[in-house]
Amino acid sequence: MRYVSTRGQAPVLSFEDAMLAGLARDGGLYVPEVIPTLPWNEIADLAGLGYEETAFRVMSPFVGDSVAPDALRALIDRAYAGFGHAARAPLVQIGENDWILELHHGPTLAFKDFAMQLVAQLFQHALAARGSRVTIVGATSGDTGSAAIDAFAGLDNVDVFILYPHGRVSEIQRRQMTTPTAHNVHALAVKGDFDDCQALVKGMFNDHAFRDEMGLAAVNSINWARVLAQAVYYFTSAVALGAPHRPVSYSVPTGNFGDIYAGHIARSMGLPIDRLVIATNRNDILHRTLQTGMHRIDGVEPTISPSMDIQISSNFERLLHELLDRDGQAVVNLMEALRQQGGYALPDAALARLRGEFDSGRSDEDETRATIAAIHEVTGQVIDPHTAVGVKAASDARGRPATPMVVLGTAHAAKFPDAVEAACGVRPDLPPRLAHILDAPERLRIVENDLAALEREIRMEVRS
Numbered sequence: 125m126r127y128v129s130t131r132g133q134a135p136v137l138s139f140e141d142a143m144l145a146g147l148a149r150d151g152g153l154y155v156p157e158v159i160p161t162l163p164w165n166e167i168a169d170l171a172g173l174g175y176e177e178t179a180f181r182v183m184s185p186f187v188g189d190s191v192a193p194d195a196l197r198a199l200i201d202r203a204y205a206g207f208g209h210a211a212r213a214p215l216v217q218i219g220e221n222d223w224i225l226e227l228h229h230g231p232t233l234a235f236k237d238f239a240m241q242l243v244a245q246l247f248q249h250a251l252a253a254r255g256s257r258v259t260i261v262g263a264t265s266g267d268t269g270s271a272a273i274d275a276f277a278g279l280d281n282v283d284v285f286i287l288y289p290h291g292r293v294s295e296i297q298r299r300q301m302t303t304p305t306a307h308n309v310h311a312l313a314v315k316g317d318f319d320d321c322q323a324l325v326k327g328m329f330n331d332h333a334f335r336d337e338m339g340l341a342a343v344n345s346i347n348w349a350r351v352l353a354q355a356v357y358y359f360t361s362a363v364a365l366g367a368p369h370r371p372v373s374y375s376v377p378t379g380n381f382g383d384i385y386a387g388h389i390a391r392s393m394g395l396p397i398d399r400l401v402i403a404t405n406r407n408d409i410l411h412r413t414l415q416t417g418m419h420r421i422d423g424v425e426p427t428i429s430p431s432m433d434i435q436i437s438s439n440f441e442r443l444l445h446e447l448l449d450r451d452g453q454a455v456v457n458l459m460e461a462l463r464q465q466g467g468y469a470l471p472d473a474a475l476a477r478l479r480g481e482f483d484s485g486r487s488d489e490d491e492t493r494a495t496i497a498a499i500h501e502v503t504g505q506v507i508d509p510h511t512a513v514g515v516k517a518a519s520d521a522r523g524r525p526a527t528p529m530v531v532l533g534t535a536h537a538a539k540f541p542d543a544v545e546a547a548c549g550v551r552p553d554l555p556p557r558l559a560h561i562l563d564a565p566e567r568l569r570i571v572e573n574d575l576a577a578l579e580r581e582i583r584m585e586v587r588s
């Protein structure tokens with residue numbers, strides 16, 4: 125399997141090389157040259173299999189000969205061994221044919237663990253074989269950072285620098301990043317928003333001298349391996365609800381467009397997904413894009429679903445590449461317009477295809493709170509604000525009731541206790557294994573939104 129850049133000017137790489145490269149050298153994102161399909165009968169055969177075996181079957185065609193099959197199985201088994209639920213991603217019913225796919229049973233209580241625990245295993249495998257080391261730089265609005273710090277803490281051949289927007293993540297998210305004591309992980313609070321953090325990360329990758337000197341690697345969904353691992357739970361959940369014999373719809377709380385893009389990949393592989401609903405909070409650039417055809421950045425507004433406080437959705441570039449018939453130069457032109465003019469109009473044909481493949485919805489702050497309260501009242505479930513955005517968008521987009529609608533439950537409510545308590549009167553507790561973070565000492569540095577200063581800081585730390 126070969127991977128090409130969305131901008132068409134970077135070397136073509138294997139799965140493992142693309143995973144270790146992170147951002148392509150032309151500034152684009154790696155995508156598979158072709159999306160392999162799983163035949164109908166092979167999807168049917170997934171029924172009754174464990175999560176790990178499904179992961180192996182879904183991911184193998186993308187991994188190709190980068191990792192031997194037995195080794196891949198062992199890495200997958202290790203990645204999910206620490207999850208707190210036998211099903212890994214259980215479905216919980218919230219209505220007649222409405223479900224939440226709980227993705228919070230990993231070590232840091234958010235869906236990010238599904239990919240991050242596996243990516244850490246894949247990195248270790250690759251780095252040990254090559255005898256090399258990397259410096260991971262990542263941007264987070266709260267959950268990717270905690271998942272990365274948990275997954276990579278204490279590893280010999282990796283330093284990790286996580287940039288998060290100062291004052292714009294929940295206290296629990298911050299403490300998950302700042303209380304681990306391993307010397308190879310570093311939380312940096314950037315004076316800016318998530319988009320600034322992500323721009324700094326991409327800026328470091330696009331500074332090729334710094335990138336090569338530090339051996340930079342990425343664990344954001346810039347990294348194809350992240351997206352691939354996230355495609356697996358669409359298969360486990362759809363098959364549990366009757367696929368491929370019947371279609372299933374999904375509503376996906378969306379920020380950086382990684383999780384829903386993983387659903388799009390699952391559908392492209394042959395999984396019968398009926399509707400894919402992009403669920404946004406009031407940072408609704410993607411919802412507006414679908415409604416108007418204009419993709420235009422607005423200021424990022426803080427919300428009670430802070431992990432989705434994003435305007436520049438990195439993975440939208442991967443979808444654009446497809447909508448523009450894999451024309452790298454056309455992608456470059458739109459990304460330049462986004463950078464220089466703050467937006468672009470989608471060409472008509474691309475917009476029609478986008479609307480054919482996705483629905484979208486938006487939840488403002490009051491609606492998100494009302495959804496948390498309503499779900500608690502009707503089902504007794506306490507859901508987090510990101511999941512609530514997904515539930516709201518799902519109910520707005522609800523099509524044929526015969527088709528199951530699955531909302532991705534992207535985080536545990538205990539990561540956002542204040543917002544959840546204010547909405548439904550119940551204060552969700554952290555699981556006992558995480559309670560220590562509430563009074564453990566914190567370790568963080570506050571940094572300016574300045575690429576050169578950040579590079580100096582990282583260089584100094586890696587050399588010390």
Ligand SMILES: Cc1ncc(COP(=O)(O)O)c(C=O)c1O
Pocket residue numbers: 234235265266267268345377378379380381382383384431432510511534535
């Ligand atoms: C809890 C939660 N929900 C939803 C999202 C949005 O996911 P994505 O960025 O893949 O669109 C995020 C951030 O990634 C998140 O942390």
Ligand SMILES: N[C@@H](CCOP(=O)(O)O)C(=O)O
Pocket residue numbers: 263264265266267268269343344345346379380382431432438
């Ligand atoms: N919401 C995310 C933002 C980064 O997304 P990623 O999937 O590209 O890593 C977060 O919690 O950090």
